[in-house]
Amino acid sequence: MNMTVAPTLSEQEVRAYHDDGATVLRGVIPSHWLTRIAEAIARDIAEPGPFVHGYPATGGKGRFHGNLRIWEHDADLRDFCLNSPLPGLAARLLGSENVNLLYDQMFVKEASTPNPTRWHNDQPYWPIRGWQVLSFWLSPDPVSRDSGALEFIRGSHKWHKFFQPERFGETEAHDDYERNPDYLTIPGIDAARGDYDIVSWDLEPGDLYVFHALTVHGAGGNIRGDVRRRGYTVRYTGDDIHYDTRPGTNEHLRRPEFADGDALTAPHYPQVWPR
């Protein structure tokens, strides 16, 4: 593949991302990358990087392993974030001249980890403002509803709402996250699922979800006893994104080197497109 040209996406795929705030891209990650990601996940579980957050399974025998900014110390993940098909896809989907890496994150639900991922949207966690920001999410495992496929509320990015972050991975919400008085409380979506346009897709290795940073999403637990769900996500920004020092963001994602309104620049946010 010519890595200086964005991989081809259909008009329909690009439109689905913009209109719905989430879509699925099939067969875009070659297997050699998936092998390297799976190895990197094994390394991070064995010897976690500094931002690890793990949760025991609630009533199961698995574990929910989470970590972020792993690309900063793992050469394979750095190569993937910078040199895989993702940056070109992000440029096309964001409609941006330039693309920068925001950060990467792992969400590994081992077999028999019934912990759901609570409904949330991502941008409230992130110290940035602007519209051109998305995530790709993939797994080296086949992913199905009962192993923790992600669910999205179609069109919810256009609500333009910032919901108060909560800590992840535990069954009950904990209110120990820094509060932002402008953030809203997430509605009780599971109690009224019929009121929302919820979409989800099973994935095969090589497929991706792509979703906007304001799209409300969540996931069930991995109630399968026989498969892992090794989720890995990479977030990218476009030209209209600037650093934001508002309260309520994830402290592990803040960068004291940046002032409110700064453009995102290397080395913390490397430019990945054009290469």
Ligand SMILES: O=C(O)CCC(=O)C(=O)O
């Ligand atoms: O993998 C999960 O369970 C959650 C993923 C997620 O919320 C994200 O990538 O923003």
